[in-house]
Amino acid sequence: MAESIQIGNATIKPGERAFGYLSVGTLAARTEVRIPYQVINGAGDGPTLCLESTLHGWEPMGAEIIRRASLQIDPQELNGTIFCLPLANPLSVEFGGTIESSGMRVNPADVLDMNRVWPGAKVNAWLTEQMAYALWNEVIKHCDYIIDMHDGTGACDELPVAFPQVFPSDPDLAIAGGVADGIGADASDVGGVLTPEAMAKMNEQIRDLAIAFGSSVIWLRERPMNPAMLSGQCALNGIVPLVVEAGGACTIDFTVDEGVDCLLNVVKYLEMIEGEPVLPERQIMVDNYVVYRSLTGGFYIQELEVQLGLEVTKGQVLGRVVDPVTSEVVETCTSPVNGIVISRRVRMPINPGGYIAHIADTDAVIWERDNR
Template sequence: MVRIVRENEPITIGNVTVQPGERAYIEVPLARLPTNTWMSIPIAVVNGINPGPNLWLNAAIHGDEINGVDVIRRVLKRIKPKAMSGVLITVPIVNIIGFLNQSRYLPDRRDLNRLFPGSARGSLGSRMAHFFMTEVVARCDYGVDMHTGAFHRNNLPQIRADLSDEGTRELAFAFGTPIVINSSVRDGSLRAEATELGKRVLLYEAGEPSRFSESAIKIGVQGVMNLMRFLGMLEGSIRMTRKLPWESDGSTWLRAKRGGILRTYCDVGDIVEEGEPVGVISDTFDEDVYTLKAPASGVVVGITKLPLVNQGDGILHVANIKQLPSRRRIPRRTIFLEK
């Protein structure tokens, strides 16, 4: 992949200009709330002293998916503009109202990640998407969009990306999660619209909503540092184990065929074989028991954390991998985690 190198120039977001070798924390007013107070988007910009690419990091497009918020906080603690090349633009909380309400959605129950590229004259969510596209994405070459599992589901740390694009593929494997999954884009999503503009975007999925997962955060921080080293923004080498992440060309959901009380026999990171028992759904007294079987052979990359399920609920998410390992679990520490 040919790495992009821009001349180091001042960068202006809102009414704040950040010179090369400087960092700034910016609050950009976006909309007035019913209380007559302003809703502002917090942005941190680190403008490196040397030429290099422009990279953005964002989290909490879904307001209850908060692991990426702490990933960005920790990354900023490590980065010094006078030892960096290029520009890092971070938006730790995109969906401010959802974050405050501990909700995935906007006040009108719409999903912000289906409203891109947005409109300056549209709904509140559409205006937020438009702002992000014009003020952040348009200024950058690469991006990392951070998410967690939704609706009480836990996700194994993973990168989802279009692996058919060689440049994106290299970025995905440089990040260093336990598994990299080939994933098409969804209409109206940030990744889809940024890709349309020629940006290369990784989607980092790790942990569950509404709580911090230390392992997911540490892997995310190390992944961002790896990515910045790969892009030439930081000095040093990518820190990996002897083996590269597993590669998946797709995944399969196991859904409940009936409602009841759920007990599972596996967790994220486990290797399962098609047809093997992975849990049961029963009635209150354990008299009427239904055995759940793995829908495919592969790695468990997502699992529900709720013990009560309805018919059709997603229970287990299994990613196909090209060669199943003989061991029962993917090592959690697949990359060296800096202290």
Template sequence: MADVIQVGETKVQPGERGFGYLHVGYLAGGTEVRIPYQILNGAGDGPTLCLESTMHGWEPMGAEIIRRAMLEIDPQQLNGVVMCIPLASPMTIEFGGTIESAGLRVNPVDMLDMNRVWPGKDVNAWLTEQMAHALWTNIISRCDYVVDMHDGTGSSDELPVAFPQAFPTDPALAISGELADGIGTDASDISNQITSEFLTDMKEKIREMAMAFGAPVTWWRERPINPSMLSGQCAINGIVPLVVEAGGGGMIDFTVDQGADCLLNILKHLKMIEGEPKLPERQVMVENYIVYRSLSGGFYIQAEGIKLGGMVKKGQVLGRVIDPLTSEVRETCTSPVDGLLVSRRVRMPINPGGYIAHIADFDSIIWERENG
């Protein structure tokens, strides 16, 4: 028999849904800092799944994907609990306006990236650390699984893509020594508590989650765990994390509904809801995934025939960065590999470092499947 779930002030009976805000504090002028959540308490027993988005406010599409997916769920028919944090760092979406979007990667109050401060702090703490601490203690640490959602930013559309982390299973090598900004957890303590059995088991569970998500592209990337990132902090605490990206450009297009299908695939995989997974016609897992940024600023003019989800050839022109006054071509952007265009720039003004494309290198496919 399922229990009543309480998060913050919100009590949710089995078979019901609740909404609320975690109170964190107040800004100088009295504006309340609070983080919204949605809780679905299933009538049946099952795991607790956290769906989290928008640590980075220039990537808000996950919030819409979560909203749509949760409208498909009847808590009376749900096994387990879904805890949704659609807007993990609300001020990053409320403020700012970079070349990539209206919205920031960092919290404008302290200029910190929430995805470098986990599990947060509640003493001697920056605001972003206090927010992470509130989320970690009230919601995330209670979960068995976490999906951490990002998108192509305001500059670029993007297919759903899963980024399972394939860390080394030798405890001495599994955890990254460099902790961004020196404000994350001290990794030296953690390494001693973690066994290779634990790491092997966690890695397999992450892989299963990635496969269950059912994206057209999965990037299997090998690198040590960074505990100051949410996914890394989850992994070392036995909470299975999956980082995904879906949607972008601030646009409601097919990638939003495809992303919602992918989230529901995870719930089906965990036996929280019934039904067969909805999968794209073709799925690939690659080891090499290009995140292509420009070196020049100007106006970005896409080449003809470039489509989201289309195939591109090595050397094929994706677009050009031109001088908006003289038409001089400052940079011709060509695909470095043969592969699938997972994400492409749709925004015209570009500063140096702006996103041009994400491309899954098809010469590095390590798994693929056709789904009739």
């Protein structure tokens, strides 16, 4: 039988939807730090799913995708519970999502990346670690599945794409990373917890969840889990994580609608709501995916035909970085692989290292499915 949910001081009964805040503390000028949540507690039994976005505040489109998807879920018709954490790093959104500049990925209060502090800490801890601690202990550790949403940043628009990361087959390489200065967990905190059987099962669940998400491209990475990252910490604790990106450039367009379909695909796959998934005609999984970045700065002038989903050939010109005064072409940006354009830059001024495009390598397809 479905049960009431406890979060902070609130109790949410089966069949109810509730909104609230997790309070974390106050800043120097006494501005309260609070993280908003939505709980949709289904009338029926089922798994617990977390839909989370904006660990990086300059990627706010996941919040809009979660908002739209949540409106299509009736708690009376839901089996299980959905926790929505659309603004997991609210201070980063304040300064990353709204300011008319290059934006900010980190929490401005302590300049930490909220995807390198998990599972957080409460004492002797930076603010970002305290925020992660609240999210982990009030919400995430109680979940069976989590979708960690990112987007193309303010610079790029982006099709929905799933980035499943699975444990390497060699168990000695299962865990690596952690960060400097004692922030976030390191391998010694979690080593030896997982058996090879448990890792194999987790890998299968992550892969299946990525396919169910229903993006046209899935980039599978087999590499050690970093316990300081949310997805790694979840996988090491038996919570099935899926990192996805969808939308970008702080813009409402068809990528948002497709992102909503993908989130609802997950809810249907977990049998939390009824309905057929909305899938593209063809899905591919690749093990090579190029996040292509510029070498130099200037104004980026994109080739007109380079739209999302375009198939490009190796060497095809994507755009050019131009000296904004002299018109000199300082860099011609060409696709390093045969592939599909998953994200593309829409912001003209660019610094060295700026995002140009994501290209899924179509010579590196390891799985595909025809959905027609």
